[in-house]
Amino acid sequence: MIFLGIDCGGTKTRAVAIDENKNVVGEGKGGPGNPNSSPIEVVEESIKTAVFQAVSRSDTEKIRAVCISAAGTLGGNSKLFEKIIEKILPNARIIVKGDYEVAYIACFNFKPGIVFIAGTGSIAYGMNEEGESVRVGGWGHLVGDEGSSYWVGREGIVKALRAYDGRENRTLLTAYVLEYFNAHTPDGIIRAIYSSKNPKTLIGGFAPYVIKAAKEGDKTAYFILKDASREIATAYRAAAERLGFKDVRGKLAITGGLYFGAKDILKPMIEDMLKETFGYRIKLKEPSMSEAQAAAIIALKGC
Amino acid sequence: MIFLGIDCGGTKTRAVAIDENKNVVGEGKGGPGNPNSSPIEVVEESIKTAVFQAVSRSDTEKIRAVCISAAGTLGGNSKLFEKIIEKILPNARIIVKGDYEVAYIACFNFKPGIVFIAGTGSIAYGMNEEGESVRVGGWGHLVGDEGSSYWVGREGIVKALRAYDGRENRTLLTAYVLEYFNAHTPDGIIRAIYSSKNPKTLIGGFAPYVIKAAKEGDKTAYFILKDASREIATAYRAAAERLGFKDVRGKLAITGGLYFGAKDILKPMIEDMLKETFGYRIKLKEPSMSEAQAAAIIALKGC
Numbered sequence: 001m002i003f004l005g006i007d008c009g010g011t012k013t014r015a016v017a018i019d020e021n022k023n024v025v026g027e028g029k030g031g032p033g034n035p036n037s038s039p040i041e042v043v044e045e046s047i048k049t050a051v052f053q054a055v056s057r058s059d060t061e062k063i064r065a066v067c068i069s070a071a072g073t074l075g076g077n078s079k080l081f082e083k084i085i086e087k088i089l090p091n092a093r094i095i096v097k098g099d100y101e102v103a104y105i106a107c108f109n110f111k112p113g114i115v116f117i118a119g120t121g122s123i124a125y126g127m128n129e130e131g132e133s134v135r136v137g138g139w140g141h142l143v144g145d146e147g148s149s150y151w152v153g154r155e156g157i158v159k160a161l162r163a164y165d166g167r168e169n170r171t172l173l174t175a176y177v178l179e180y181f182n183a184h185t186p187d188g189i190i191r192a193i194y195s196s197k198n199p200k201t202l203i204g205g206f207a208p209y210v211i212k213a214a215k216e217g218d219k220t221a222y223f224i225l226k227d228a229s230r231e232i233a234t235a236y237r238a239a240a241e242r243l244g245f246k247d248v249r250g251k252l253a254i255t256g257g258l259y260f261g262a263k264d265i266l267k268p269m270i271e272d273m274l275k276e277t278f279g280y281r282i283k284l285k286e287p288s289m290s291e292a293q294a295a296a297i298i299a300l301k302g303c
Numbered sequence: 304m305i306f307l308g309i310d311c312g313g314t315k316t317r318a319v320a321i322d323e324n325k326n327v328v329g330e331g332k333g334g335p336g337n338p339n340s341s342p343i344e345v346v347e348e349s350i351k352t353a354v355f356q357a358v359s360r361s362d363t364e365k366i367r368a369v370c371i372s373a374a375g376t377l378g379g380n381s382k383l384f385e386k387i388i389e390k391i392l393p394n395a396r397i398i399v400k401g402d403y404e405v406a407y408i409a410c411f412n413f414k415p416g417i418v419f420i421a422g423t424g425s426i427a428y429g430m431n432e433e434g435e436s437v438r439v440g441g442w443g444h445l446v447g448d449e450g451s452s453y454w455v456g457r458e459g460i461v462k463a464l465r466a467y468d469g470r471e472n473r474t475l476l477t478a479y480v481l482e483y484f485n486a487h488t489p490d491g492i493i494r495a496i497y498s499s500k501n502p503k504t505l506i507g508g509f510a511p512y513v514i515k516a517a518k519e520g521d522k523t524a525y526f527i528l529k530d531a532s533r534e535i536a537t538a539y540r541a542a543a544e545r546l547g548f549k550d551v552r553g554k555l556a557i558t559g560g561l562y563f564g565a566k567d568i569l570k571p572m573i574e575d576m577l578k579e580t581f582g583y584r585i586k587l588k589e590p591s592m593s594e595a596q597a598a599a600i601i602a603l604k605g606c
Contacts, residue, residue: 136468136469136470137468137470139461139464139489139493140493140496140497142457142496142497142502142506143457143460143461143464143493143496143506144461144464154445154446157446158442158446158447161442161446161447165439165440165538165541166439166541166542166544166545167439167440167537167538167540167541186442190442190443190446193443193445193446194443194445199445203445203446234470235468235470237470238468238469238470239469241469242469
């Protein structure tokens with residue numbers, strides 16, 4: 001028997017096949033797999049490519065269950081994924097999960113814990129001994145996503161413009177924001193942002209410059225990352241309280257592009273903030289397997 | 304001789320005609336006049352209606368100059384307005400101004416001062432004795448507009464969701480945000496926001512609920528308005544410093560839908576914050592004429 005996990009990301013789709021003993025028996029890779037940012041035909045093609053790289057066509061009959069992991073499954077993409085998989089694997093059971101639920105398995109493998117995802121967006125998700133789960137944040141770039149790339153990038157642009165206006169202290173970010181937007185004046189930045197078809201990605205893309213400026217000693221940039229760390233600690237605290245965790249040591253994990261892109265500066269910063277928040281030192285865990293592999297384990301477990 | 308001022312707003316277009324002694328000789332009203340939110344044909348029709356109500360067709364030859372006031376003229380709408388006016392009044396001189404420049408004239412009539420516009424968006428604009436002008440803020444809803452309806456509404460929604468998550472104290476805003484979005488759960492709010500064609504207006508529309516909650520004693524809502532007041536005071540301070548004002552008494556004015564919609568609570572709050580910021584009491588001024596009339600005076604002045 002084979003169980004399949006598929007991780008549908010904005011730029012890559014990954015598939016992992018495991019046997020009933022959780023041994024990886026195949027892996028595959030495809031193109032963009034997020035229906036919120038790519039046409040359905042592209043997503044379908046990416047999934048097909050990844051699946052048939054992971055499992056030979058003659059082995060597809062052995063596939064019992066498939067778990068698909070994707071961002072924004074709330075918006076009704078579940079049905080869409082089910083249709084795609086039914087065409088390729090008509091006999092497999094299909095489970096669609098939010099990327100945060102799968103990230104949690106990748107970090108804790110069904111054991112109690114809380115994972116914070118610091119990607120373009122952000123969300124915290126955890127589960128306790130009793131199997132109760134909580135979700136904190138994840139309200140999207142307009143009214144949430146604290147501590148994400150979008151949030152860090154936006155704060156950087158906001159502070160750069162405030163410094164330009166004379167509302168806040170000078171910062172390296174003002175020069176970096178002009179460089180990033182290839183503009184000569186702030187009006188050029190504004191034109192770029194409001195004429196963009198995808199301002200979310202554009203604004204989030206400035207986050208690496210905030211990290212660069214912080215490493216170069218820029219106080220404004222440093223405090224943006226400090227605020228992001230505080231947001232992350234606050235989300236962990238709220239989730240831990242709701243899950244009834246008395247002690248969170250060994251129970252906090254982190255993942256996501258923003259985190260792994262600046263781990264050297266973010267990890268100690270977040271751990272300091274966690275000490276301030278919880279009163280004792282906590283070592284942040286990281287995923288111990290890929291999201292696709294975690295999805296395969298969910299397929300094996302059947303829930 | 305006649306001079307015409309036209310104020311192109313998102314819902315209404317107003318025209319005022321004055322003679323060379325600044326006496327109002329005609330007024331007119333039309334439909335939506337902002338090309339950023341309405342089709343060009345609609346804007347053209349609104350302007351025509353307003354102009355021909357203010358000035359009889361036989362009097363159009365007496366019109367020397369026209370000043371059009373509109374938001375977002377930076378984006379290249381100047382040319383568009385010039386074309387519309389050239390068709391109606393081929394012999395008049397045409398001046399296109401940003402709404403903030405015209406609001407400044409409506410408050411100060413070319414005398415030194417700073418006006419803060421607290422509408423859906425926000426911006427501060429001022430001029431000194433030497434005729435030097437400064438603009439502070441006005442960077443739009445994604446990376447600016449501090450102290451605007453959008454900003455207050457967004458803060459309200461953010462805090463409501465944070466309270467729901469357990470990241471912040473309980474607030475009346477959580478119930479109000481469900482009521483405003485006609486939703487049963489926060490997921491319903493999120494669906495409404497991200498499927499909206501105009502999230503800016505939708506989010507800004509929550510500002511009156513924040514004001515309502517503040518008046519009912521909700522601390523979270525109260526501190527959002529306090530933060531908005533601080534943002535407004537910060538913008539005045541930055542503008543005053545850049546203009547070289549030693550004393551700002553009599554030099555600060557405010558206008559905009561957010562302000563006039565909640566003047567009873569906002570005026571004392573902002574004046575308290577100004578005392579904290581500048582060290583002495585300042586009485587906030589308000590416009591002494593309509594924007595359309597101020598535009599007409601700009602047309603008369605010829606700049």
